[in-house]
Amino acid sequence: MKDKPILRYNANERTNHWLVAILFIMAALSGLALFHPALFWLSHLFGGGPWTRILHPFIGVLMFVFFLFLVLRFWRANFFIANDRLWLRRIDRVMRNEEEGVPPIGKYNPGQKLLFWTLLLCMLVLLLSGVVIWRAWFSQYFGIGSIRLATLLHALAAFVLVLSIIIHIYAGVWIKGSVSAMLHGWVSRAWAKKHHELWYREVTREDPPDSQIGKKG
Numbered sequence: 001m002k003d004k005p006i007l008r009y010n011a012n013e014r015t016n017h018w019l020v021a022i023l024f025i026m027a028a029l030s031g032l033a034l035f036h037p038a039l040f041w042l043s044h045l046f047g048g049g050p051w052t053r054i055l056h057p058f059i060g061v062l063m064f065v066f067f068l069f070l071v072l073r074f075w076r077a078n079f080f081i082a083n084d085r086l087w088l089r090r091i092d093r094v095m096r097n098e099e100e101g102v103p104p105i106g107k108y109n110p111g112q113k114l115l116f117w118t119l120l121l122c123m124l125v126l127l128l129s130g131v132v133i134w135r136a137w138f139s140q141y142f143g144i145g146s147i148r149l150a151t152l153l154h155a156l157a158a159f160v161l162v163l164s165i166i167i168h169i170y171a172g173v174w175i176k177g178s179v180s181a182m183l184h185g186w187v188s189r190a191w192a193k194k195h196h197e198l199w200y201r202e203v204t205r206e207d208p209p210d211s212q213i214g215k216k217g
């Protein structure tokens with residue numbers, strides 16, 4: 001059927017994604033409560049100061065573990081392909097919603113791919129630095145210099161992660177149909193063809209006449 005929708009995310013992928021999103025919000029709020037006295041009031045959401053301090057690292061580890069499952073599902077689709085470089089050079093046309101001269105891309109666009117690897121890097125830094133500053137269990141194995149450096153890196157990675165997620169949400173809302181894909185799983189054929197043509201061809205095995213060079217993405 002020509003207008004049959006295409007499955008972009010199955011139920012496991014969607015559940016996994018939204019679990020990470022919920023854990024991210026909890027980790028961010030509890031982290032901010034511990035970051036500055038002006039934000040300490042946020043600790044009420046977690047049962048007060050001591051509970052926030054106990055819970056924050058466990059929430060963080062849980063977020064990391066579920067994020068790792070997401071990475072295992074999606075890393076292959078986030079490798080850069082030949083067309084990505086040209087797509088990035090034509091980003092002004094993408095922003096103006098023009099299709100002329102914009103090469104077809106795979107399941108994710110180069111912006112999404114850059115974001116994906118940035119998220120992974122931030123998560124790794126957060127986990128490693130978080131272990132070093134986890135007073136209750138691990139800090140005694142590290143010197144004060146390492147603890148200070150880890151504290152700095154932890155705050156820096158959290159800052160970059162929060163900014164990246166703001167961009168991620170903005171981009172998801174900007175491309176109409178994306179949030180619905182992550183909520184319900186399906187996208188229309190027109191959506192797939194317009195935004196991710198190489199992926200569209202791959203899942204439908206259609207080869208439009210104006211095909212341009214590009215490997216699987």
Ligand code: HEM
Binds near residue numbers: 067108168
């Ligand atoms: C809190 C609100 C969030 C919203 C509204 C949101 C929205 C979305 C949407 C709409 C997509 C589908 C994009 C597409 O199919 O083209 C997506 C994909 C994805 N999201 Fe989120 N997201 C949120 C939080 C997060 C968080 C906290 C993380 C991880 C730290 C995350 C990681 C991902 C990843 C890895 C993908 C697949 C894209 C790729 O592999 O490049 N999201 N998200």
